[in-house]
Structure formats: structure tokens, C-alpha cells
Amino acid sequence: MGVSFADIQEAAARIRPHVHRTPVMTSRCADEAGGIQTFFKCENLQRGGAFKIRGAANFLLSIPAADIGRGVVAFSSGNHAQAVDIAAVIRGTKATLVMPYDAPQSKVDATLSYGGQIVRFDRLKEDREAIGRCIAEQTGATLVPPFDHEWIIAGQGTAAVELLEETGPLDALAVCVGGGGLLSGCAVAAKALDPSIRVFGIEPALANDWALSVEAGHPIEIPPPATIADGLRPTRPGKITFPIVQKLVERIILVSEEEIIEAMKFLLLRMKILVEPSGAVAAAAVLKRKLPPEIRSVGVVLSGGNVDWAALKEL
Amino acid sequence: MGVSFADIQEAAARIRPHVHRTPVMTSRCADEAGGIQTFFKCENLQRGGAFKIRGAANFLLSIPAADIGRGVVAFSSGNHAQAVDIAAVIRGTKATLVMPYDAPQSKVDATLSYGGQIVRFDRLKEDREAIGRCIAEQTGATLVPPFDHEWIIAGQGTAAVELLEETGPLDALAVCVGGGGLLSGCAVAAKALDPSIRVFGIEPALANDWALSVEAGHPIEIPPPATIADGLRPTRPGKITFPIVQKLVERIILVSEEEIIEAMKFLLLRMKILVEPSGAVAAAAVLKRKLPPEIRSVGVVLSGGNVDWAALKEL
Numbered sequence: 001m002g003v004s005f006a007d008i009q010e011a012a013a014r015i016r017p018h019v020h021r022t023p024v025m026t027s028r029c030a031d032e033a034g035g036i037q038t039f040f041k042c043e044n045l046q047r048g049g050a051f052k053i054r055g056a057a058n059f060l061l062s063i064p065a066a067d068i069g070r071g072v073v074a075f076s077s078g079n080h081a082q083a084v085d086i087a088a089v090i091r092g093t094k095a096t097l098v099m100p101y102d103a104p105q106s107k108v109d110a111t112l113s114y115g116g117q118i119v120r121f122d123r124l125k126e127d128r129e130a131i132g133r134c135i136a137e138q139t140g141a142t143l144v145p146p147f148d149h150e151w152i153i154a155g156q157g158t159a160a161v162e163l164l165e166e167t168g169p170l171d172a173l174a175v176c177v178g179g180g181g182l183l184s185g186c187a188v189a190a191k192a193l194d195p196s197i198r199v200f201g202i203e204p205a206l207a208n209d210w211a212l213s214v215e216a217g218h219p220i221e222i223p224p225p226a227t228i229a230d231g232l233r234p235t236r237p238g239k240i241t242f243p244i245v246q247k248l249v250e251r252i253i254l255v256s257e258e259e260i261i262e263a264m265k266f267l268l269l270r271m272k273i274l275v276e277p278s279g280a281v282a283a284a285a286v287l288k289r290k291l292p293p294e295i296r297s298v299g300v301v302l303s304g305g306n307v308d309w310a311a312l313k314e315l
Numbered sequence: 316m317g318v319s320f321a322d323i324q325e326a327a328a329r330i331r332p333h334v335h336r337t338p339v340m341t342s343r344c345a346d347e348a349g350g351i352q353t354f355f356k357c358e359n360l361q362r363g364g365a366f367k368i369r370g371a372a373n374f375l376l377s378i379p380a381a382d383i384g385r386g387v388v389a390f391s392s393g394n395h396a397q398a399v400d401i402a403a404v405i406r407g408t409k410a411t412l413v414m415p416y417d418a419p420q421s422k423v424d425a426t427l428s429y430g431g432q433i434v435r436f437d438r439l440k441e442d443r444e445a446i447g448r449c450i451a452e453q454t455g456a457t458l459v460p461p462f463d464h465e466w467i468i469a470g471q472g473t474a475a476v477e478l479l480e481e482t483g484p485l486d487a488l489a490v491c492v493g494g495g496g497l498l499s500g501c502a503v504a505a506k507a508l509d510p511s512i513r514v515f516g517i518e519p520a521l522a523n524d525w526a527l528s529v530e531a532g533h534p535i536e537i538p539p540p541a542t543i544a545d546g547l548r549p550t551r552p553g554k555i556t557f558p559i560v561q562k563l564v565e566r567i568i569l570v571s572e573e574e575i576i577e578a579m580k581f582l583l584l585r586m587k588i589l590v591e592p593s594g595a596v597a598a599a600a601v602l603k604r605k606l607p608p609e610i611r612s613v614g615v616v617l618s619g620g621n622v623d624w625a626a627l628k629e630l
Binding site for chain 1: 340580583586589620627
């Protein structure tokens with residue numbers, strides 16, 4: 001149990017040939033808006049449009065050869081699905097994705113274009129986790145969890161390694177938190193590289209399960225949140241991710257829906273890069289000056305960029 | 316008269332401390348769509364949001380010390396205005412921008428934020444060139460032309476130098492053409508670095524003054540074009556840019572308004588970067604496979620990224 005820096009370094013070596021080393025962007029406008037020197041790790045420019053390929057590739061490349069031939073299965077209609085799909089091509093196996101009937105057609109098309117097989121289900125009547133587990137049991141496919149697994153966490157942590165290799169020491173790191181895979185992995189990496197760095201988790205105020213859980217000292221479940229940041233809708237912290245965050249993350253910071261949209265627009269119109277709402281959450285906290293004022297430099301992970309035209313128009 | 320590669324190298328050294336060395340992006344999706352290995356020079360990530368700062372900075376830094384104190388003047392409500400404004404700060408002088416009363420407020424605000432002074436005029440009744448020249452004569456300010464000047468052309472050519480330094484030899488270069496400053500500067504640079512490179516100018520079919528002029532063998536004026544690519548609306552080739560293009564550019568390629576919008580959406584949704592319509596014109600030609608089929612690799616200059624929210628929504 002738990003994830004060490006060595007796990008993350010091994011993950012980095014394992015996935016290096018298959019994922020992009022995404023650029024780190026800076027912007028005078030952003031520095032002025034946030035009052036902090038800010039370094040943006042552009043995981044919106046990652047393969048599959050999000051950081052998720054890091055964990056998925058590490059996971060699939062860690063599956064024993066004896067098992068990989070039976071394929072993998074994941075339940076997701078979001079970035080994790082696409083990542084598992086790409087990772088299946090990398091590992092030379094087949095992916096089955098369990099998606100609701102009402103998943104956006106663009107996600108379905110993207111999945112099919114990589115060769116993944118889709119199993120549809122009725123979101124109101126059926127339990128996708130149960131369907132996923134059933135497929136795994138019947139076919140011998142390996143279930144790829146979206147966040148709560150050491151291999152996934154170690155993979156996501158490679159984003160912070162690359163960021164800090166490029167920037168050198170920073171006062172702080174700001175990372176969004178949904179299931180906690182990215183935040184816990186990045187926290188382990190950052191603290192190993194520099195024990196004095198301060199790590200902050202950012203989540204929508206509408207999806208405040210992490211803030212409540214950290215305050216309570218144990219994972220707390222919330223009702224399905226209505227936040228626009230669809231990647232951050234898991235309703236409770238993971239069993240593995242929670243204790244890591246509890247130990248290494250200084251504080252969970254909340255941002256409003258308006259602040260998320262404003263940050264998305266800032267990144268788009270001023271910095272010319274497209275991030276999805278979840279991808280703008282950590283940036284929103286920095287641009288709105290929610291970090292302690294003595295912090296002079298911060299790394300921000302822009303976690304993904306998958307927005308479709310219709311969603312963009314609605315903003 | 317004319318611009319040499321030495322002029323461009325001097326410009327590069329002169330402006331280096333003041334402009335961004337913008338990234339060169341690649342994308343598997345784009346390579347597949349266009350059927351060519353494509354390298355995008357991201358001038359949408361340049362200071363002021365467009366390549367224009369290269370020429371403006373080179374121009375202002377070339378003005379003799381005896382003259383610079385009287386300031387500079389430019390007539391533009393677009394990217395050239397913002398570039399002159401930033402260049403004035405770099406050179407430590409004052410810029411006056413002649414803009415129509417109906418210029419978008421965002422452009423006016425951006426100009427004022429850099430400290431530029433704005434003179435408004437009535438687009439239907441007054442001639443902004445005449446106003447600009449009048450201000451220059453009365454105040455002794457130096458007029459900064461948008462494209463048809465050796466210093467401007469040499470500055471714009473530095474974009475191609477950076478691109479080719481990063482990629483090594485390419486089969487072709489695709490550059491949008493409005494007044495011809497960017498295209499002529501890039502053509503001089505590219506041909507000097509590699510005489511076998513093939514250079515293509517791309518313009519909207521609705522603003523086909525260059526295609527007509529090259530065919531006729533002399534500059535031809537067209538009525539004000541209604542293209543969405545507002546940066547490419549000059550109605551005739553420049554006196555200095557035309558002969559350079561005539562000599563070094565293989566062909567002018569036309570793209571439709573739909574192709575421009577489609578390329579913008581591709582760059583935004585697939586590659587996660589925002590370009591303005593003019594900035595997508597060269598990419599549209601490549602994505603729509605309008606280059607000769609034997610070309611295997613191409614550099615594309617994404618010339619700018621200044622779009623406001625309202626314009627984006629209208630697409």
C-alpha cells in the first residue's frame with residue numbers, strides 16, 4: 001500500500017516513450033492577475049487531451065504478460081476511458097469501455113476511433129461498476145480503476161516530476177482533486193523532490209467532498225455534485241488517495257462555478273489555450289489569489305482540454 | 316530597397332530580448348488530417364497575441380535616437396496597433412494609435428493598458444492614413460507602417476528563422492498573406508537557409524488580391540473584402556512585399572471561409588490552441604491538402620490568436 005517516489009520514477013521511465021512531455025507555459029498576464037509567478041503544466045496538450053494517459057499507460061504496462069491478452073475494461077465516459085483506450089493500443093491489447101447510453105457522441109466516436117469496444121448501459125437503472133466487474137470476471141479482463149490504485153497514482157505523479165524538473169524549486173503546487181489520483185501522485189513527487197514545497201488541492205465548492213473529508217479526518221460521501229467540472233464529480237475520496245492527501249497536502253481550497261468559467265476564459269482568450277472546466281479549477285484558485293499571500297511562485301497543473309463545441313458555446 | 320537575410324539576422328538579434336521564442340507544436344491528428352508531417356509555429360502565443368511584435372519591435376528599435384523622443388504613430392485597430400504599443404514601451408517612447416470609433420472595446424482597452432494614446436476617427440467620413448500622416452507631420456512622430464517597410468519585413472522574417480532552427484530542413488513553408496510582410500520576410504529567411512524549400516502564400520478566396528496580382532504580374536487592387544480573416548483585409552499587395560513574393564513564393568493558394576472556420580475549430584478542439592481566423596488560414600490549406608502531394612513536411616505559421624468571446628461564439 002501507498003506510493004513511493006521510486007514508484008513514480010519507475011512509472012516515468014515506463015511511460016516516457018508513450019506520452020508527451022507537455023510544455024510548461026508562463027504568462028505575464030497570469031502573473032499579474034494572480035500576483036504570483038505561475039508555471040502552467042499543460043496536460044491539456046497531453047495525448048488524449050488530459051493527464052489520464054499517464055496513469056492508464058503505467059497501469060497497462062504493469063499488468064503481467066500472462067493477463068494482458070484477456071484485455072482491459074474500464075467504466076468511464078470521460079478522459080479516463082480515452083486514456084485506457086490509447087493505453088490498450090500501446091500495450092497491444094483490447095479495451096472494453098462501459099459508457100452510459102447518453103454519453104456524448106464525440107466521446108463515443110473518439111473511443112471507437114482507437115479501436116475500443118463500447119458496452120452501453122442505462123444510467124438510471126443499471127450500475128456501471130457492477131457491469132464493469134461482471135465483464136472482468138466473465139472475460140478475465142483486467143479492470144482499470146480511474147484513480148484509486150497505486151499504479152494509477154504513480155503514473156499521474158510523473159506530471160509533477162516533469163514540471164519541477166523544468167522550473168526548479170517552487171514555493172507551491174496547485175492541483176485539482178476529484179478522485180485524488182493526480183493530487184496524491186503529484187504530492188508524493190513534489191514532496192520527495194523538495195520537502196519544503198507547499199501542496200494545495202483545489203476542488204469546486206459544489207463538489208466539496210475532499211474539503212469535508214479532510215476536515216472530518218475520514219472520507220465523507222456527498223450526493224452527485226452538479227459542478228460544470230465534470231472530471232471532478234467523484235462523490236468521495238479514494239481509499240488509497242485519501243491518506244496520502246491527508247498527510248502531504250496543506251489545505252483543500254474551494255472555487256465557485258463562476259471562478260472556474262472565468263479562469264477558462266482567461267486561459268483561452270489571454271493565454272490562447274483551451275482547457276476543460278476541470279482543467280481550469282487549479283488555475284482559478286491562483287488567479288483569484290486564494291493561496292496564502294507569502295507564496296511567490298506556484299506550479300499549476302492544467303489537467304485536461306477536452307471540451308466540445310456545444311459545451312464551449314454554453315459558457 | 317529589398318530585404319536580405321543579413322537584415323533578418325540583425326533583426327533577430329535586436330528583438331530577441333523583447334519577444335517570445337514561441338513554441339513549435341506537432342500533432343498526430345493534424346498529420347493524419349493533412350497527410351503531411353506538419354510543424355506549427357505558434358505566433359498566437361507571441362507577445363500581444365500575434366507575430367506583429369516582431370516587425371514593430373524591429374522598426375522601433377531601428378528608429379534613430381534623435382527621432383524616437385517624438386514618438387510613433389500607427390493607423391490600425393488590429394494586432395499591429397497592439398504591437399506598436401508594446402514596442403513603444405520597449406523603446407521607451409509614446410505611441411499614438413489612429414482607430415475608428417467602432418473599434419472593438421477590447422482592442423481599445425488593450426491599447427490603453429499599454430499606455431498608448433488613441434485618436435478616434437469616423438470610418439465612413441475620414442481617411443485614417445491621412446490622419447496618421449497628419450499627426451506624424453505635426454508632431455514629428457515616426458509613422459510605423461503595418462507591412463510595407465524593410466524593417467517590418469525583416470522583423471517578421473525572424474519567425475521563419477526560429478521555426479527552421481527548431482525543425483531542420485522542411486519540404487515547404489505555408490504562410491498567410493494580407494499585406495505580405497510576414498510572407499515576404501519568411502520567404503527571404505527560408506530560402507536563404509535552404510534554397511530548395513518551397514514557399515506558399517495562403518489567402519482567403521474572398522480576399523484574393525495576391526492571387527490576382529501574382530497572376531497579372533503587378534499589384535492589383537480589390538474592393539474591401541468581407542472575409543472573416545480580418546487581419547488579411549488589405550486590398551492590395553505592398554510595393555516592397557510584392558516583388559519579394561513574386562520572386563520567392565511558388566504559388567498563392569486560396570481557402571474558403573468554411574475551410575478557415577473548420578481549421579480554427581480543429582486547432583481549438585483537437586490541438587487545444589486558440590487562433591484567430593487569419594491565424595488559421597495557412598493551417599486550413601494544409602489540413603485541406605491543398606499543397607502539392609509530393610510534399611512530405613511543412614512548416615505552418617499560426618500568425619495570431621486574438622479573438623474575443625463574442626466573435627468566438629458567432630462561429
